[in-house]
Amino acid sequence: MNDKAKQWIDRYVDVYLLVTRRINAQIREHLGEDLTHDQFQVVRLINSIDHCTSSHLAETLAVGKSSITAIVNRLVDAGIIDRTRDEADRRLVYLSLTEYGNSIFESAQEQVREIISPYLQHFEEKDIEMFIVDVREAGAVDV
Structure with a gap:
């Protein structure tokens, strides 16, 4: 490598860490009343996946199943998500947003978009698209 x-x-890592810290701090500040950052990630995934399971969440977020269980339990207790057993295989438990959870998610999603959009305004659409495609193809994240 030259x-x-x-x-x-090195410059990318420096900027990534700085921007990520800033964005995460802003997200925590805005979501603090309704959701933690980790809870938002879980709710966002549940919203985007039919028949979402705790195992899928743990795998996608690269965390232990016990961590996911704790987050899911808090979200169930808060009335944000529901658990539903599969009719054919009672061992499978699917997670879905409640009506209240959906409204919390929509509000949080809008807040996150408002926080991140000023950062994207400095780039052309083709550059943003190329970056997202490159990251996806590298297998770093499922975007």
Whole structure:
């Protein structure tokens, strides 16, 4: 790897860490009353996946099943998500948003979009799209 590539990587990591800390702090500040950052990630995934399970959440978020269970329990207790057993295989438990959970999610999602959109305004659409495609193809995240 040449020196220029090393410099780009170092600059990228520096900017990534700075922006991620800022965005996460803003998200925590705005979501604090309704959802934690981790809870928002879980609710966001549940919203986007039919027949979502705790195992799928743990795998997607790369955390232990016990961590997911604790988050799911809090979200169930708060009335944000429901658990439903599969009719054919009672061992399978699906997670879904309640009506209240959906309204919390929609509000939180809008707040997150408002926080992140100013950062994206500095880039052209093709650059944003190319970055997202490159990250997806690298297998780093499922976007």
